[in-house]
Amino acid sequence: MSPKLKDFNELMNSRFSCRAFLTKEVDQKTIDQIIKTAQKVPSWCNSQPWKVSLLRRETKELLCEKLLPSAKQTFETPDINFPERYAGIYKTRRATCGWQLYNAVGVQKGDREGAGRQMAKNYEFFGAPHVAIITAPKDLGAYGVLDCGAFITAFTLAAAALGVSSIPQAAIAGRAPIVREVLNIEEDRNVLCAISFGFADTGHPANSFRTQRADLDEFVEWV
Numbered sequence: 765m766s767p768k769l770k771d772f773n774e775l776m777n778s779r780f781s782c783r784a785f786l787t788k789e790v791d792q793k794t795i796d797q798i799i800k801t802a803q804k805v806p807s808w809c810n811s812q813p814w815k816v817s818l819l820r821r822e823t824k825e826l827l828c829e830k831l832l833p834s835a836k837q838t839f840e841t842p843d844i845n846f847p848e849r850y851a852g853i854y855k856t857r858r859a860t861c862g863w864q865l866y867n868a869v870g871v872q873k874g875d876r877e878g879a880g881r882q883m884a885k886n887y888e889f890f891g892a893p894h895v896a897i898i899t900a901p902k903d904l905g906a907y908g909v910l911d912c913g914a915f916i917t918a919f920t921l922a923a924a925a926l927g928v929s930s931i932p933q934a935a936i937a938g939r940a941p942i943v944r945e946v947l948n949i950e951e952d953r954n955v956l957c958a959i960s961f962g963f964a965d966t967g968h969p970a971n972s973f974r975t976q977r978a979d980l981d982e983f984v985e986w987v
């Protein structure tokens with residue numbers, strides 16, 4: 765393997781979705797470096813459609829205060845419809861990573877309350893000191909969202925390269941009206957997700973597992 769690919773794989777392997785953070789803050793210079801690196805991804809016509817709303821501590825606390833009570837309500841109201849269903853292999857993979865998390869944090873099968881408690885941690889941003897809300901212009905449709913997806917991935921990788929852990933959270937987009945109201949998001953933009961980030965609480969059980977990836981023959985074809 766070439767040294768560059770080895771380095772890249774090491775970076776890819778070091779990233780994981782972090783679900784428990786230390787309170788220590790990331791300095792502004794590091795945050796700027798993450799964003800400046802992430803914005804180097806390609807986008808259709810170089811439109812760079814992502815907008816990054818970084819929450820000040822008070823804003824994060826206010827949003828958290830408004831989101832937490834909504835955790836009891838299962839009905840979600842995202843700007844962009846959530847997946848209709850996960851069937852077949854997608855259902856299997858979803859269940860596998862869900863059980864990895866539940867096993868790690870000690871939620872047993874049938875413990876709906878425990879599962880609900882773990883889900884609600886989304887609305888506390890898993891204790892992360894920093895949250896970025898990512899929005900896309902409605903006019904750019906699915907391809908604008910695709911471009912933002914690239915930005916989100918690059919953000920998590922640039923963060924990992926600087927020792928900063930992160931997690932993209934669509935759960936927050938499920939409460940888009942609350943996010944819109946608290947952050948004053950323009951009507952012509954869709955709320956896509958949050959990225960919570962900071963330093964990982966490495967000893968926390970929620971951070972103790974790593975997800976797997978499929979073999980190439982499951983998804984690569986020569987046609």
Ligand SMILES: Cc1cc2nc3c(=O)[nH]c(=O)nc-3n(C[C@H](O)[C@H](O)[C@H](O)COP(=O)(O)O)c2cc1C
Nearest residue numbers: 779780781861886931932933934935936957974975
């Ligand atoms: C767009 C997107 C939205 C996600 N939303 C959530 C979320 O709301 N809550 C959560 O705990 N994890 C969320 N995740 C994390 C995924 O569960 C995670 O990426 C996946 O299980 C693979 O694990 P890894 O990131 O540790 O490699 C999201 C990931 C992506 C890319």
